[in-house]
Amino acid sequence: MSGKTAKADIQSPILGTYMLDDQVGYLLRLAGQRHAAIFQAHTVQGLTPTQFSTLVRLAENGPCSQNQLGRLAAMDIATIKGVVDRLRQRGFVRTAPSADDRRRHIVSLTDEGARALDRMIPAGRVITEETLAPLKPPERRNLIKLLRKLG
Amino acid sequence: MSGKTAKADIQSPILGTYMLDDQVGYLLRLAGQRHAAIFQAHTVQGLTPTQFSTLVRLAENGPCSQNQLGRLAAMDIATIKGVVDRLRQRGFVRTAPSADDRRRHIVSLTDEGARALDRMIPAGRVITEETLAPLKPPERRNLIKLLRKLG
DNA sequence: GGAAATTCATTTGTACGCAAATGGTATGAA
DNA sequence: TTCATACCATTTGCGTACAAATGAATTTCC
Numbered sequence A, B: 001m002s003g004k005t006a007k008a009d010i011q012s013p014i015l016g017t018y019m020l021d022d023q024v025g026y027l028l029r030l031a032g033q034r035h036a037a038i039f040q041a042h043t044v045q046g047l048t049p050t051q052f053s054t055l056v057r058l059a060e061n062g063p064c065s066q067n068q069l070g071r072l073a074a075m076d077i078a079t080i081k082g083v084v085d086r087l088r089q090r091g092f093v094r095t096a097p098s099a100d101d102r103r104r105h106i107v108s109l110t111d112e113g114a115r116a117l118d119r120m121i122p123a124g125r126v127i128t129e130e131t132l133a134p135l136k137p138p139e140r141r142n143l144i145k146l147l148r149k150l151g
Numbered sequence C: 001g002g003a004a005a006t007t008c009a010t011t012t013g014t015a016c017g018c019a020a021a022t023g024g025t026a027t028g029a030a
Numbered sequence D: 001t002t003c004a005t006a007c008c009a010t011t012t013g014c015g016t017a018c019a020a021a022t023g024a025a026t027t028t029c030c
Helices: A024-042 A049-061 A066-072 A077-089 A111-131 A137-150 B024-042 B049-061 B066-072 B077-089 B111-131 B137-150
Strands: A093-097 A105-109 B093-097 B105-109
Touching: A024 A049, A024 A111, A024 B024, A024 B049, A024 B111, A024 B137, A049 A066, A049 A077, A049 A093, A049 A105, A049 A111, A049 B024, A066 A077, A066 A105, A077 A093, A105 A111, A111 B024, A137 B024, A137 B137, B024 B049, B024 B111, B049 B066, B049 B077, B049 B093, B049 B105, B049 B111, B066 B077, B066 B105, B077 B093, B105 B111
Parallel strands: none
Antiparallel strands: A093 A105, B093 B105
């Protein structure tokens, strides 16, 4: 038998050397959980991360169709629909039929949405800062670089 | 006006210097999306990432209560309940009332669950490998290290 | 022993996140 | 022109993910 336990013990034979705590997928989920909690603690008007991303993309890009907005914000068409619906219910965006293309619903930022985004940007900086707090500045830059490569 | 557009243009004044594409939270979501797609392409028996994590923890730890299993696999009590329910419906785990504590439902791996896990482990290695494919080996180790610090 | 605080499990409500199916609209090639 | 193809939006179904409320059982502390 090895020492007092655990550390170097062989796990259940079924697992062999598979270490869940070292798998990217698992670690990405944990990091995402922590970020989500920090986001929620600092958010304005109850905006969620995806709602915030959507507003940012809308401000960057200007009005666009729902599908395109989904692509800009990296969301599935079913997901972006729900996000846009909720943003519209809250008065942060509005939708209007496109003159050019009768399939399209053009989504645009309302004044209220712009004001909410305006107040949310500083919070976003704080959220990023707090999420990266466990890392030193060079490590932070490195993590961002690696995650971008992974995207 | 600058060049043909976009690249170096100043964004909407409301955004200032806020770059969504550089924010950890956004990048974590993108990386998680990519990993989820790779997972789904290689999974066995339709196991999801959380279901797989749950089975791994159960094999590592042995039978335990639903709440504790949730803590081991980093899931909310409401989330782990749904995961356990679905795993039980598929016959991968079973639950039994605890003799010691009448509040507890002890969750344990079935033979079928063990077999599924057995076939899933190699797939898990492939999934991790493919997810990390854009990175060189030292970068991979670095990313894992940084994500663990962030957890 | 008994009240207070914990813990366990469930349920409800909200919000992603994606697959797949449907139907309307637009476009390009035969 | 018309027909195949592509694109847009919606809907349904399943699976996380967490907050908050509930009720039952256990533990702790006085």
